[in-house]
Amino acid sequence: MIPNWLRQRAHLTPNRVALYDDTQSISFAELHERAVKRARQLAYLGVKKGDVVAVLMKNSVHMVEIIHAIQYIGAIALLQNVRLSVEEVRWQLEHSGARFVICDESFPDERAVIWNEFVHMDERDGQWQTMYNFDDVATIMYTSGTTGKPKGVMQTYGNHWWSAIGSVLNLGLREDDCWLAAVPFFHVSGLSILMRSVIYGIGVYIMSSFDAKRANEFIAQRNITIMSAVSTMVQQMVKELKQPYPSSFRCMLIGGGPVPESLLQRCDRLNIPVYQTYGMTETASQVATLSPEARHKHGSAGKPLFHMNIRIEKDGEIMHANEAGEIVVKGPSVMKGYWRNEQATAAVLKDGWLYTGDIGYIDEEGFLYVLDRRSDLIISGGENVYPAEIESVLLQHEVVKEAGVVGVADETWGQVPYAFVVLNDEHITEEKLKQFCMNKLAKYKVPKRIQVVDHLPRNAANKLMRHELKKWVKQ
Numbered sequence: 001m002i003p004n005w006l007r008q009r010a011h012l013t014p015n016r017v018a019l020y021d022d023t024q025s026i027s028f029a030e031l032h033e034r035a036v037k038r039a040r041q042l043a044y045l046g047v048k049k050g051d052v053v054a055v056l057m058k059n060s061v062h063m064v065e066i067i068h069a070i071q072y073i074g075a076i077a078l079l080q081n082v083r084l085s086v087e088e089v090r091w092q093l094e095h096s097g098a099r100f101v102i103c104d105e106s107f108p109d110e111r112a113v114i115w116n117e118f119v120h121m122d123e124r125d126g127q128w129q130t131m132y133n134f135d136d137v138a139t140i141m142y143t144s145g146t147t148g149k150p151k152g153v154m155q156t157y158g159n160h161w162w163s164a165i166g167s168v169l170n171l172g173l174r175e176d177d178c179w180l181a182a183v184p185f186f187h188v189s190g191l192s193i194l195m196r197s198v199i200y201g202i203g204v205y206i207m208s209s210f211d212a213k214r215a216n217e218f219i220a221q222r223n224i225t226i227m228s229a230v231s232t233m234v235q236q237m238v239k240e241l242k243q244p245y246p247s248s249f250r251c252m253l254i255g256g257g258p259v260p261e262s263l264l265q266r267c268d269r270l271n272i273p274v275y276q277t278y279g280m281t282e283t284a285s286q287v288a289t290l291s292p293e294a295r296h297k298h299g300s301a302g303k304p305l306f307h308m309n310i311r312i313e314k315d316g317e318i319m320h321a322n323e324a325g326e327i328v329v330k331g332p333s334v335m336k337g338y339w340r341n342e343q344a345t346a347a348v349l350k351d352g353w354l355y356t357g358d359i360g361y362i363d364e365e366g367f368l369y370v371l372d373r374r375s376d377l378i379i380s381g382g383e384n385v386y387p388a389e390i391e392s393v394l395l396q397h398e399v400v401k402e403a404g405v406v407g408v409a410d411e412t413w414g415q416v417p418y419a420f421v422v423l424n425d426e427h428i429t430e431e432k433l434k435q436f437c438m439n440k441l442a443k444y445k446v447p448k449r450i451q452v453v454d455h456l457p458r459n460a461a462n463k464l465m466r467h468e469l470k471k472w473v474k475q
Contacts, residue, residue: 002161005195005198009032013201016202017203018198019061020178031065031068035072038065040124040125042075044124047075052078052099054096054102071132071138077140079185081187083444084442095142096152135156140154153338154336158333159283160195162307165306166308170291170306178204178226179225179228182210188281215227216237216240227249227252231382233382255279259274275290282354287333290302301367309331312327312362313328319361321362322362324359337349358370387405389445394419394433404466405417408470419447419451451474
């Protein structure tokens with residue numbers, strides 16, 4: 001058990017600024033008061049401890065208020081990606097059993113409560129959580145699996161706490177630290193910033209959406225000391241950069257996939273302190289991080305954080321240094337499991353070890369190298385895109401007989417999906433197939449190209465050979 005961390009932070013350092021945006025700054029005491037008010041309004045709606053309440057919002061002070069309010073009640077916050085299609089969001093609502101979805105704007109579902117209406121609702125007294133049980137589920141985030149079926153990652157209070165502790169033991173802490181939140185709060189990289197803020201007692205500057213030029217300006221003018229980003233964001237920032245960052249800026253934490261060597265070199269020349277990191281939704285953010293003092297280890301994701309263990313396995317055996325295999329991790333920030341999916345949980349959690357499906361090796365000095373973010377995973381602009389999910393949608397179209405999807409290199413997004421389809425006798429244009437996908441998938445999952453072929457490469461077991469399919473790509 002641990003004290004409700006926003007309530008405790010408001011007691012310890014009430015006047016410190018918790019949140020900034022373009023129009024206001026809010027102290028921890030004010031954030032606590034707002035969270036209590038929102039909790040009272042949620043109680044009026046009928047939300048109780050253990051209920052799932054979905055949050056479908058872009059980064060904002062309002063979103064932070066509602067996340068803390070849900071935790072005050074003891075309900076579970078389901079963070080939903082605003083870039084998903086209506087169909088995808090509804091699937092999550094149904095599977096999670098969410099009672100309500102709090103959203104920025106109208107959403108076609110009877111559970112939807114628009115923020116502008118919610119803030120005017122009546123209030124009701126409730127029993128607020130003054131203590132958090134480490135084993136209780138705090139948040140759920142759905143992540144697609146290699147089968148294309150989304151899985152709800154259960155992140156406990158303990159997961160978030162130990163993730164924050166592991167990060168601070170690695171990055172250190174200064175009283176004047178301020179984290180620029182330009183990554184979405186519905187991703188674990190963004191949500192973890194909010195958790196760290198109240199645990200550490202540091203401010204967060206909120207960007208509703210990422211803009212490279214403005215991000216550079218904030219770092220230069222708003223006393224930003226730390227920022228979380230993915231490679232594509234940093235590439236855009238470097239391109240827009242007109243003057244060096246101030247010496248007070250001490251950490252650019254980059255996740256969401258390997259950082260290109262060319263970008264690392266450019267950041268090095270510009271004295272941008274890049275910290276490469278490896279983590280996932282299932283571990284409540286970072287597992288390993290490479291600090292600037294280990295620049296000679298370019299390409300590595302670093303060593304495990306203090307509270308984490310990492311080993312490499314292959315065919316049930318633990319690999320030695322420099323031998324590749326599956327990355328397996330253990331520690332108190334590893335998820336409780338997948339929501340309402342015992343089979344998927346059992347497949348990846350064994351004796352407390354999480355089998356990530358990622359391939360890598362650890363060198364003789366203990367540095368982790370990630371070779372493949374799951375064999376088929378496409379990382380597009382920091383978003384995980386699974387080919388099987390796109391293939392499943394394409395196969396829903398009546399003229400599509402077979403479908404195969406691979407990732408291809410893209411200068412802007414790192415990777416983008418590229419699809420191959422075998423059609424029935426009927427003909428259909430590429431644009432119509434793309435539109436079909438647009439109606440069912442988030443925009444970043446829609447294939448950049450859809451190429452018609454007469455067959456797909458398969459092995460004797462009739463399994464699709466993606467490595468062969470990649471050779472068919474028309475650049």
